[in-house]
Amino acid sequence: MKVINLHQEENETIQLAIENNRFAQQQIYTQFSPKMLSVCRRYINDIHQAEDVMITSFMKVFTNLKNFQHKGSFEGWIRRIMVNECISYIRVQKKVKFIDDEIYFEESFNSIESQFSVEDIQFLIDSLPDGYKMVFNLYAIEGYKHHEIASQLGITEGTSKSQLSHARKMLQQQIHKLKRNEMGYKTNVD
Structure with a gap:
């Protein structure tokens, strides 16, 4: 062999x-x-x-x-x-602008449930504002640390953490809307 x-x-x-x-x-x-x-x-x-x-x-x-x-x-x-x-x-x-909002919450964000397709997940990520999406992708998918993201994007670590926190919150809200829609409830979509 x-x-x-x-x-x-x-x-x-x-x-x-x-x-x-x-x-x-x-x-x-x-x-x-x-x-x-x-x-x-x-x-x-x-x-x-x-x-x-x-x-x-x-x-x-x-x-x-x-x-x-x-x-x-x-x-x-x-x-x-x-x-x-x-x-x-x-x-x-x-010309993406980042909000210098350094208030963030360190919250647990469970992985997106397997009941959603790759297309659903990509749609949810695509719906994020560009700054949120960049930080979310760099942190959650690429595995960068906040100091690396801050350096790469020209923002502070606090801003990176804040953007991630806001992105997670928006994703959680969108996931809840998807779940309710799949269960047959009618919701108002913003």
Whole structure:
């Protein structure tokens, strides 16, 4: 039985891509683009705009591939570029403003129940204001810490915590509305 060293294979593909080997670049794009499109889609509502940002991000990936230091996962390195590009895109397009409301509540937020589809969950996240959505995605999905979010977005840690708290509260309200609607109760939707 022959054992294939996948890490070595990935390193070889990366090295070929650094040398502008189009086949190696296509392999990287084909392997990672589905996951990276979903990352971009979490930040950008319109699928076509999300795809444009993803493609621009891959151009940055290939331009900066020589800077990948093989510390941590290659996918994580690509993901970070995607997230940064999404944030830049949103800032340019919408000029997002964050409320400097440093009052926040550290509350437990149970994971969204499995009774909802991925589309329902994405719809709920899409309904958040852009500042809330960015902080929620960075914290809850990407795993960033508040000080990292604050640094990346140019806000204070307190503002990051506040934005997350408000996002959680809005999501909980929307989940309750969805539950009531699924149980047949009529509610007023804002």
